[in-house]
Amino acid sequence: MNPFFPAVSEPIRYGGLDSTDPLSFRWYDPDREVLGRTMKEHLRFAVCYWHSFAWDGSDIFGAGTLDRPWTTAGDPMEGARQKMAVAFEFFEKLGVPFYCFHDVDIAPAGSDFKQSTRNLNEMVDLAAEHMERTGVGLLWGTANLFADPRYAAGAATNPDPEIFARAAAQVCQCLDATNRLAGENYVLWGGREGYDTLLNTDLKAEGAQLGRFLHMVVEHKHAIGFEGQILLEPKPFEPTKHQYDFDVATVHAFLERYDLMGEVAVNIEVNHATLAGHDFAHEVAAAFDAGIFGSIDANAGDDRLGWDVDRFPVSVEQMTLGMYEILRGGGFTSGGLNFDAKLRRQSIARDDLFHAHIGGMDTMARALLAAADLIADRTLSDYVEGRYQGWDHGLGKRILDGEETLRSLHDRAATVDDPSPTSGRQEYLENVVARVIERAS
Numbered sequence: 303m304n305p306f307f308p309a310v311s312e313p314i315r316y317g318g319l320d321s322t323d324p325l326s327f328r329w330y331d332p333d334r335e336v337l338g339r340t341m342k343e344h345l346r347f348a349v350c351y352w353h354s355f356a357w358d359g360s361d362i363f364g365a366g367t368l369d370r371p372w373t374t375a376g377d378p379m380e381g382a383r384q385k386m387a388v389a390f391e392f393f394e395k396l397g398v399p400f401y402c403f404h405d406v407d408i409a410p411a412g413s414d415f416k417q418s419t420r421n422l423n424e425m426v427d428l429a430a431e432h433m434e435r436t437g438v439g440l441l442w443g444t445a446n447l448f449a450d451p452r453y454a455a456g457a458a459t460n461p462d463p464e465i466f467a468r469a470a471a472q473v474c475q476c477l478d479a480t481n482r483l484a485g486e487n488y489v490l491w492g493g494r495e496g497y498d499t500l501l502n503t504d505l506k507a508e509g510a511q512l513g514r515f516l517h518m519v520v521e522h523k524h525a526i527g528f529e530g531q532i533l534l535e536p537k538p539f540e541p542t543k544h545q546y547d548f549d550v551a552t553v554h555a556f557l558e559r560y561d562l563m564g565e566v567a568v569n570i571e572v573n574h575a576t577l578a579g580h581d582f583a584h585e586v587a588a589a590f591d592a593g594i595f596g597s598i599d600a601n602a603g604d605d606r607l608g609w610d611v612d613r614f615p616v617s618v619e620q621m622t623l624g625m626y627e628i629l630r631g632g633g634f635t636s637g638g639l640n641f642d643a644k645l646r647r648q649s650i651a652r653d654d655l656f657h658a659h660i661g662g663m664d665t666m667a668r669a670l671l672a673a674a675d676l677i678a679d680r681t682l683s684d685y686v687e688g689r690y691q692g693w694d695h696g697l698g699k700r701i702l703d704g705e706e707t708l709r710s711l712h713d714r715a716a717t718v719d720d721p722s723p724t725s726g727r728q729e730y731l732e733n734v735v736a737r738v739i740e741r742a743s
């Protein structure tokens with residue numbers, strides 16, 4: 303097959319800040335060591351199949367704009383093979399270690415379950431060959447349980463057990479496929495697991511169904527010996543008004559309630575974090591605090607658009623603060639940075655996909671360097687440590703150890719001076735971050 307990206311004849315290389323070649327990395331230098339690991343090992347980049355190869359640029363107002371000839375190929379399996387060849391051409395030329403897919407991104411749904419199964423198995427065989435040939439690994443697989451009309455009222459949380467059963471069959475198959483391709487994780491994003499109105503919804507029943515579904519996934523993982531992590535991806539709304547997996551804290555409570563802690567972690571998406579009203583860094587910190595940090599969908603929202611726009615990440619400051627929390631938590635184990643990001647609809651030149659990913663990878667690499675410098679600088683950590691040092695001894699320790707009561711503190715208040723607050727120093731600390739970002743190189 304002729305190359306789909308003839309304008310990019312060579313793999314993208316690190317060119318440094320002096321490079322004038324727009325098709326080179328300015329910051330992402332895969333073999334450079336940062337805090338004892340290479341950039342490649344820290345960042346564990348993945349390209350997503352859905353936005354980059356399965357989406358043709360259509361939106362709710364209009365038809366596709368992007369040049370994706372396989373979406374209109376006569377035979378859907380022929381289209382899927384062509385799409386896969388192009389996807390691997392792209393992964394190889396970009397030099398990413400991983401990719402991610404939904405079952406229906408790589409294999410067209412058939413007329414019935416049996417046909418879909420045959421299609422998936424055939425495409426998984428082909429993916430295995432491409433992976434072997436290129437050395438590109440699978441960061442995670444996932445089943446699309448939201449596009450087909452049968453899932454309009456949910457998959458695991460559907461009022462109809464037949465639909466739950468169909469979703470379970472699909473996940474069984476997709477988890478098997480992910481296992482066969484040595485996927486490092488398996489993700490569940492509950493696209494339709496939520497509701498629009500309580501007038502037709504039994505909240506309690508749907509929660510219990512979701513809990514049981516997740517247990518079935520975990521049981522199957524162990525039954526087949528899948529070694530990756532099972533990850534839930536929080537999102538506050540869209541497509542439903544109330545998504546059950548709202549944010550990290552909500553997922554944490556759900557995992558505790560249904561006894562899934564230790565078995566399931568989270569895949570945090572930046573744009574989902576901001577839709578939930580959180581900073582990206584907050585969601586990362588909350589996940590490490592709960593012991594459920596897994597992986598990241600790296601992208602960006604738009605400050606003035608309240609929906610999921612999945613832009614490529616461009617804000618070094620936002621990503622530095624997120625990477626800082628990731629490094630403080632110990633970094634990725636099986637997770638990585640998946641670009642769940644898409645081109646703007648007008649970016650119709652074939653090499654736009656390269657520019658998008660190069661920019662995203664450079665943003666994340668620069669954020670990694672700045673985050674590592676923030677750790678080495680210690681101003682933030684020393685400040686926070688100092689701010690809480692009162693809890694290590696004396697009154698603070700007695701309170702935490704249960705040696706004080708409301709009454710004892712009441713009686714004590716009458717014997718000591720009223721405490722006076724100290725500065726939270728936010729602006730000073732923001733300046734520290736700005737200075738470290740400025741200098742990181």
Ligand code: XUL
Pocket residue numbers: 352404444489490491535537571599610642
């Ligand atoms: C949707 C989203 C999905 C998941 C995988 O908002 O983020 O692409 O990442 O199903």
Ligand code: CO
Pocket residue numbers: 491535571599642
């Ligand atoms: Co995502």
